[in-house]
Amino acid sequence: MDTTQRTDQQRSADRRRRELLEAADRVVLRDGPGASMNAIAAEAGITKPILYRHFGDKGGLYAALAKRHTDALLDSLRAALDAPADRRERVESTLDTYLAAIEARPQVYRFLMHPAEGGTQNDQGFDTGRHSIPLLRRMGEELAQVIEERLDLGPGTHELARVWGHGIVGMMHAAGDWWLGERPCSRAELVRSLADLLWGRLAAAGDRMGGPGF
Amino acid sequence: MDTTQRTDQQRSADRRRRELLEAADRVVLRDGPGASMNAIAAEAGITKPILYRHFGDKGGLYAALAKRHTDALLDSLRAALDAPADRRERVESTLDTYLAAIEARPQVYRFLMHPAEGGTQNDQGFDTGRHSIPLLRRMGEELAQVIEERLDLGPGTHELARVWGHGIVGMMHAAGDWWLGERPCSRAELVRSLADLLWGRLAAAGDRMGGPGF
DNA sequence: AGACTTCGGTTACCGCAAGTAACAAGTTAG
DNA sequence: CTAACTTGTTACTTGCGGTAACCGAAGTCT
Numbered sequence: 001m002d003t004t005q006r007t008d009q010q011r012s013a014d015r016r017r018r019e020l021l022e023a024a025d026r027v028v029l030r031d032g033p034g035a036s037m038n039a040i041a042a043e044a045g046i047t048k049p050i051l052y053r054h055f056g057d058k059g060g061l062y063a064a065l066a067k068r069h070t071d072a073l074l075d076s077l078r079a080a081l082d083a084p085a086d087r088r089e090r091v092e093s094t095l096d097t098y099l100a101a102i103e104a105r106p107q108v109y110r111f112l113m114h115p116a117e118g119g120t121q122n123d124q125g126f127d128t129g130r131h132s133i134p135l136l137r138r139m140g141e142e143l144a145q146v147i148e149e150r151l152d153l154g155p156g157t158h159e160l161a162r163v164w165g166h167g168i169v170g171m172m173h174a175a176g177d178w179w180l181g182e183r184p185c186s187r188a189e190l191v192r193s194l195a196d197l198l199w200g201r202l203a204a205a206g207d208r209m210g211g212p213g214f
Numbered sequence: 215m216d217t218t219q220r221t222d223q224q225r226s227a228d229r230r231r232r233e234l235l236e237a238a239d240r241v242v243l244r245d246g247p248g249a250s251m252n253a254i255a256a257e258a259g260i261t262k263p264i265l266y267r268h269f270g271d272k273g274g275l276y277a278a279l280a281k282r283h284t285d286a287l288l289d290s291l292r293a294a295l296d297a298p299a300d301r302r303e304r305v306e307s308t309l310d311t312y313l314a315a316i317e318a319r320p321q322v323y324r325f326l327m328h329p330a331e332g333g334t335q336n337d338q339g340f341d342t343g344r345h346s347i348p349l350l351r352r353m354g355e356e357l358a359q360v361i362e363e364r365l366d367l368g369p370g371t372h373e374l375a376r377v378w379g380h381g382i383v384g385m386m387h388a389a390g391d392w393w394l395g396e397r398p399c400s401r402a403e404l405v406r407s408l409a410d411l412l413w414g415r416l417a418a419a420g421d422r423m424g425g426p427g428f
Numbered sequence: 429a430g431a432c433t434t435c436g437g438t439t440a441c442c443g444c445a446a447g448t449a450a451c452a453a454g455t456t457a458g
Numbered sequence: 459c460t461a462a463c464t465t466g467t468t469a470c471t472t473g474c475g476g477t478a479a480c481c482g483a484a485g486t487c488t
Contacts, residue, residue: 013464036445047467052447087417136388152422153415159399163389163407164416170388174350175381185373193377200414201367202378203301208366230436250474261438263477272475 017054017064020044024065029107037061063134069108070135073101074142081146088195095191099176103187106180113177136173140166168198231268231278234258238279243321251275277348283322284349287315288356295360302409309405313390317401320394327391350387354380382412 023044027035037058041048055061080097083090102109112135144165153160171194179190237258241249251272255262269275294311297304316323326349358379367374385408393404 016465037447038445046465048446049448049468050466053465058446137392140388140392147416150422151416151419153419159403160407160410162398163393163404164411166392167385167389167408167411168416170391171381171385174354174384174387175377177384178351178354178380179377184376189373190377193374194381196374197378197381198411198414199417200412202361202365202382203413205365205367208364251476252474260436262475263439264437266476267436 013054020046020051020054021061021064021068024061025068028065028111029105032107033111066112066134069112070138073098073112073135074138076101077139078142081143088199091198092191092195095172095194096187098172099179099187099190102176102180109180113173136169137166140169143169171197227268234260234265234268235275235278235282238275239282242279242325243319246321247325280326280348283326284352287312287326287349288352290315291353292356295357302413305412306405306409309386309408310401312386313393313401313404316390316394323394327387350383351380354383357383385411 020040024035024040027040027043031039037048037051040061041051044051051061055064076097077094080094081090083093085093113133141162142165144162147164148157148161151157151161175190175194179185179187185193234254238249238254241254241257245253251262251265254275255265258265265275269278290311291308294308295304297307299307327347355376356379358376361378362371362375365371365375389404389408393399393401399407
């Protein structure tokens with residue numbers, strides 16, 4: 001049981017793990033987030049206990065699965081966020097990247113936004129707010145960091161950037177979700193509308209005559 | 215079986231239904247959204263099949279439960295949205311009302327944002343985006359309507375208002391969720407930061423020196 | 429009065445999915 | 459040859475959503 005051996009075994013275990021994840025991916029994309037462990041095991045050509053040996057429990061598997069997609073999406077978002085262009089263009093391009101991703105693979109998206117699913121009885125001692133979707137949290141933090149790095153907002157920049165990061169991500173997510181369901185306009189129009197919102201067009205708009213101004 | 219009889223029965227059934235809902239409420243608030251039908255029935259002093267007679271299935275019960283809270287929250291939001299004050303004040307008051315609500319009763323909030331929970335295998339032919347939380351959708355539509363009624367946004371007002379409605383609600387939700395978990399600042403500060411974001415401070419902020427402007 | 433429906437309710441069950449225990453190779457080390 | 463470890467299995471337990479079938483106490487019809 002020397003070092004090289006150990007490494008070999010771990011290598012093999014990692015390869016196996018990746019195979020299992022790919023099988024799980026296929027099943028989840030086919031059957032939705034309610035896919036059973038049995039089904040996943042069958043797709044991978046093995047049986048349940050092996051899955052449990054590798055991932056602990058269903059949550060572990062789903063977390064691992066989510067991490068893959070989350071990382072991938074975050075990478076492309078980072079690219080859009082880092083492109084050499086002015087601020088507005090970059091914001092629009094980031095929004096568009098996100099929307100294009102959820103448009104292209106709605107099942108993945110659906111899975112990422114739905115991961116909790118308390119099978120039996122899960123965490124009772126809940127932290128009053130920890131249930132948020134990991135992907136959203138990560139995107140929020142990431143954006144917050146970018147904002148803080150690049151914008152000069154005076155004192156309190158740190159907190160402000162974080163609020164904005166999570167807020168903007170939430171805006172993008174909710175609008176995207178609604179848009180994906182109803183498809184009321186093109187992606188480009190949606191991007192433009194959201195960027196307009198962030199650019200303060202809500203505050204600048206004139207009141208409609210008749211009632212008190214909004 | 216004349217009309218009065220029928221009415222009496224229905225009245226009684228409605229009262230019962232309300233009692234059951236209140237029991238369910240207590241259990242869900244105590245045990246979280248994973249509360250079992252057995253537990254709810256026990257809390258109500260009866261057994262499962264009665265719940266099923268009243269609500270069809272778990273989804274029905276949860277939908278009824280969610281509707282109560284959703285309606286209540288929407289009422290208070292409407293009040294804030296309709297108050298006689300200028301636009302910025304009204305936006306801030308609406309944000310604050312929402313945040314105060316989720317702060318006061320995080321369990322209710324948690325439940326409202328989590329209602330899906332496909333028990334067995336549910337809707338497989340999924341509409342690619344219909345899984346969003348009903349409360350968020352309703353809030354988004356409501357806000358969209360208010361925006362459209364009161365703001366003059368030129369051509370395309372209707373679509374623009376809806377995008378903004380859902381986007382703003384999503385911003386509020388995500389930021390609130392994050393805030394509730396980490397409590398990085400006071401509610402008032404959060405409200406101010408979000409309103410600033412909506413007022414275009416992101417676009418107006420100066421670049422930090424060193425990198426390309428965000 | 430006595431038979432007949434009709435509530436409000438219960439027990440006992442089905443099916444299914446998560447998770448686990450216990451066991452059966454095959455492989456490598458000493 | 460045996461001991462330990464990896465990889466896999468079968469078969470089980472537990473718990474939940476959901477349902478079928480039964481039960482008793484009312485009111486109703488004749």
